[in-house]
Amino acid sequence: MIPDKSRSSSVSFRIFKDRFFYVCVCLMASLTAIPLIWIIWEVLKKGYRQINLSFFTEVAPTTLEAIKAKNAGDLIPGGIANGITGTLIMVVIASLIAIPIGILGGVYLSEHRNNRFSSLIRSLTDLLQGTPSIVVGIIVYFWVVKPLSSYSAVAGSVALAIMMLPLIIRSTEETLKMLPGTLKEAGLALGASYTSVVLRVLIPSAFGGLFTGILLAVSRVTGETAPLMLTALGASAVNWDITRPTSSVSLLIWQFYNDPNLVDMIWSSSLFLLVLILILNIIAKSVANKWRIQ
Amino acid sequence: MLHIDNPILEFKDVSVSYTPGKNAVNQVSASIERNKITAIMGPSGCGKSTLLRAVNRMHELYPDIRITGEILIDNQNILTMNPMEVRRIAGMVFQRPNPFPTMSIYENVIAGYSLNGIRLSKKEKDELVETNLKNVGLWDEVKDALLKKGTFLSGGQQQRLCIARALALKPEVLLMDEPTSALDPIATNRIEELLLELKKDYTIVIVTHNMGQAARISDYSMFMYLGQLVEYDETQVMFTNPADSRTEEYLSGQFG
Numbered sequence: 001m002i003p004d005k006s007r008s009s010s011v012s013f014r015i016f017k018d019r020f021f022y023v024c025v026c027l028m029a030s031l032t033a034i035p036l037i038w039i040i041w042e043v044l045k046k047g048y049r050q051i052n053l054s055f056f057t058e059v060a061p062t063t064l065e066a067i068k069a070k071n072a073g074d075l076i077p078g079g080i081a082n083g084i085t086g087t088l089i090m091v092v093i094a095s096l097i098a099i100p101i102g103i104l105g106g107v108y109l110s111e112h113r114n115n116r117f118s119s120l121i122r123s124l125t126d127l128l129q130g131t132p133s134i135v136v137g138i139i140v141y142f143w144v145v146k147p148l149s150s151y152s153a154v155a156g157s158v159a160l161a162i163m164m165l166p167l168i169i170r171s172t173e174e175t176l177k178m179l180p181g182t183l184k185e186a187g188l189a190l191g192a193s194y195t196s197v198v199l200r201v202l203i204p205s206a207f208g209g210l211f212t213g214i215l216l217a218v219s220r221v222t223g224e225t226a227p228l229m230l231t232a233l234g235a236s237a238v239n240w241d242i243t244r245p246t247s248s249v250s251l252l253i254w255q256f257y258n259d260p261n262l263v264d265m266i267w268s269s270s271l272f273l274l275v276l277i278l279i280l281n282i283i284a285k286s287v288a289n290k291w292r293i294q
Numbered sequence: 295m296l297h298i299d300n301p302i303l304e305f306k307d308v309s310v311s312y313t314p315g316k317n318a319v320n321q322v323s324a325s326i327e328r329n330k331i332t333a334i335m336g337p338s339g340c341g342k343s344t345l346l347r348a349v350n351r352m353h354e355l356y357p358d359i360r361i362t363g364e365i366l367i368d369n370q371n372i373l374t375m376n377p378m379e380v381r382r383i384a385g386m387v388f389q390r391p392n393p394f395p396t397m398s399i400y401e402n403v404i405a406g407y408s409l410n411g412i413r414l415s416k417k418e419k420d421e422l423v424e425t426n427l428k429n430v431g432l433w434d435e436v437k438d439a440l441l442k443k444g445t446f447l448s449g450g451q452q453q454r455l456c457i458a459r460a461l462a463l464k465p466e467v468l469l470m471d472e473p474t475s476a477l478d479p480i481a482t483n484r485i486e487e488l489l490l491e492l493k494k495d496y497t498i499v500i501v502t503h504n505m506g507q508a509a510r511i512s513d514y515s516m517f518m519y520l521g522q523l524v525e526y527d528e529t530q531v532m533f534t535n536p537a538d539s540r541t542e543e544y545l546s547g548q549f550g
Contacts, residue, residue, distance in 0.1 A: 192409035
């Protein structure tokens with residue numbers, strides 16, 4: 001007779017294994033939190049002293065000003081106004097380019113789920129999302145900077161828009177896919193045209209998801225540096241002319257890093273960027289919660 | 295089968311296929327009488343919804359569906375008309391209530407106009423909203439909350455709102471695709487009473503797989519099975535003395 005083994009495994013050993021596994025899961029989860037918390041702590045600790053009114057209103061200091069201040073025992077003077085305005089201009093223009101294209105592209109993908117063209121677009125979008133940002137910068141350098149023979153905010157915006165596009169397209173597609181099909185039918189059944197059903201029924205109903213996707217895309221490119229180095233270049237003054245070289249907060253961080261006398265400014269600028277992105281993410285989350293599709 | 299003089303809606307040899315060579319609706323011919331309720335019943339998959347949705351050209355949303363034959367509304371073949379025009383003369387109410395979630399109750403009623411880009415004065419809008427909400431018996435319940443979102447209403451109220459939305463465009467025919475299957479018995483009852491009221495002014499074609507419902511409210515009944523129109527007669531006659539053995543088996547609950 002075959003011995004009955006159904007009760008032979010030790011229960012206490014299995015309970016131990018279970019607990020051990022659970023502890024491992026918790027441990028790994030907390031390990032991911034450590035670098036995050038550490039970054040925030042470090043940036044806060046080293047950056048908060050530089051943050052005052054002039055940090056937002058004055059342009060980045062020169063090396064000379066920094067050395068003088070250091071010798072006098074003062075904080076480094078100046079701020080990152082040229083970076084803040086540059087980031088603002090470029091993110092706004094990039095959004096103006098990427099939002100309409102991205103949303104309409106997303107509408108196409110959600111409407112045509114299985115045809116060959118849409119699966120091609122979908123794979124290309126994924127590819128674009130994985131493209132190293134420096135490569136995007138190089139492409140835009142040849143597309144925009146060379147023809148205009150100048151580094152400019154426009155070029156920077158185009159690079160950021162390309163980075164934003166796949167994020168907006170895919171989030172639009174996913175959100176629209178979650179809408180019940182009966183909504184579209186309801187609109188069409190009233191004799192409405194496809195255009196007005198998309199623009200006045202589907203997109204408004206998906207507004208929360210679309211808005212969240214856009215905010216996340218914005219927060220994603222706000223801190224981009226590499227593509228801007230080859231397109232916007234940077235500027236030492238506040239510049240509102242979008243055809244001329246322009247700075248951004250992330251470009252300033254890179255400049256501060258390259259100048260040993262300005263190192264203290266890295267932390268305050270990073271703190272600014274982190275807080276900005278954190279706020280964007282919090283808004284995105286609350287909008288997503290408030291406008292959740294019923 | 296049943297002959298009707300001066301019908302509002304006629305099916306002539308209508309076939310609908312989802313995949314080539316396989317008809318979901320097979321050679322259906324029938325005429326629908328004005329200002330009556332005609333029920334289309336049959337087991338799941340018999341093609342009753344498919345036939346109904348052919349009338350307002352809903353199948354065009356899906357590229358592979360083929361419709362042959364003629365469907366006439368007031369002697370006009372709707373299969374050759376522009377689908378947007380067709381859908382204005384053949385209103386539809388769906389299985390699940392589907393008010394537009396971003397629009398208020400007020401906006402939902404006149405959505406047919408606003409989505410079609412038809413401009414209305416404030417007075418015209420107010421009138422349309424009041425008349426149609428009164429028509430569906432919703433006015434007293436919502437007149438103080440017209441600016442609230444339609445999705446705050448109960449399921450039955452939402453469905454009545456959807457009926458009002460369809461009626462606001464003054465359709466020739468009102469197509470209803472199992473309009474009460476997602477509703478509780480009380481809400482269902484209200485809608486059935488409403489339909490009996492509405493047939494004074496509208497022609498209603500209702501798909502249902504609830505035989506009781508067909509018996510309670512319809513003047514004429516069609517029984518469909520495997521894509522074919524098996525029997526079409528006055529409801530009274532069909533329920534008391536069905537001509538076809540399949541109809542009898544279905545009505546007596548032997549399948550379905």
